[in-house]
Amino acid sequence: MTALKGTLPWDWYSGTIPDNAIIDETAYVETTYSFNLYRSHAPVGLQIGKGSSIYLGTMFDVGTYGRVSLGNYSLMNSVRIICDEEIKIGDYALISWNVVLMDTYRVPFNPVERRKELVRIPKRKLRNIDAKHSARPIHIGANVWIGFDACVLPGVTIGEGSIIGARSVVTTDVAPYTIAAGNPARVIRHLEA
Numbered sequence: 785m786t787a788l789k790g791t792l793p794w795d796w797y798s799g800t801i802p803d804n805a806i807i808d809e810t811a812y813v814e815t816t817y818s819f820n821l822y823r824s825h826a827p828v829g830l831q832i833g834k835g836s837s838i839y840l841g842t843m844f845d846v847g848t849y850g851r852v853s854l855g856n857y858s859l860m861n862s863v864r865i866i867c868d869e870e871i872k873i874g875d876y877a878l879i880s881w882n883v884v885l886m887d888t889y890r891v892p893f894n895p896v897e898r899r900k901e902l903v904r905i906p907k908r909k910l911r912n913i914d915a916k917h918s919a920r921p922i923h924i925g926a927n928v929w930i931g932f933d934a935c936v937l938p939g940v941t942i943g944e945g946s947i948i949g950a951r952s953v954v955t956t957d958v959a960p961y962t963i964a965a966g967n968p969a970r971v972i973r974h975l976e977a
């Protein structure tokens with residue numbers, strides 16, 4: 785496989801593709817601005833398969849140890865990926881605008897610790913909080929469709945062929961070929977495989 789490297793000829797932003805990203809040459813990345821929050825040091829921090837598309841507004845907020853992978857012929861439009869461990873998306877996945885996939889909360893639950901963290905942030909070079917210790921991987925199967933404004937929380941697996949309704953908050957696993965929606969997302973009905 786030949787991978788996209790360096791700058792993108794059509795890009796309005798003067799960024800580059802991260803060195804540890806493997807993006808198939810047949811994939812479309814609208815702009816390298818999508819990597820502005822990317823800081824993974826994993827051997828392969830991002831993998832994008834053939835024919836997949838990453839449209840404007842998609843942000844890969846990937847921490848030091850984070851690993852994101854997207855299969856073949858999948859599409860993300862203005863999606864926020866927040867990853868400190870692993871977010872794996874299968875082939876033919878359709879992820880709509882303003883969807884948030886977060887495998888980590890990053891922020892301490894304890895209010896005193898949270899306050900300390902907020903005081904520390906402005907003094908840092910990178911104004912981000914990586915929190916691998918609290919991260920739990922997200923797995924999204926092939927042929928999954930996630931409606932706009934939905935949020936998928938840490939540790940969730942969405943099975944192959946499932947649909948997540950617009951504005952849903954997915955807190956628990958969704959079985960394959962299931963439509964789930966709402967906050968928290970509940971099963972609406974099952975689909976034929």
Ligand SMILES: CC(C)(COP(=O)(O)OP(=O)(O)OC[C@H]1O[C@@H](n2cnc3c(N)ncnc32)[C@H](O)[C@@H]1OP(=O)(O)O)[C@@H](O)C(=O)NCCC(=O)NCCS
Pocket residue numbers: 878880881930931932947948949950951952963964965966967972
């Ligand atoms: C999930 C979805 C596909 C289901 O469509 P549907 O099968 O036609 O569902 P229905 O309209 O028959 O609704 C079935 C039930 O689920 C509920 N429901 C449907 N979508 C919901 C949502 N997003 N959030 C909460 N509840 C939802 C309905 O209120 C209804 O509840 P009821 O049985 O108590 O009356 C659709 O509602 C949806 O959210 N589509 C997202 C489209 C999108 O994001 N497009 C972006 C472009 S890619």
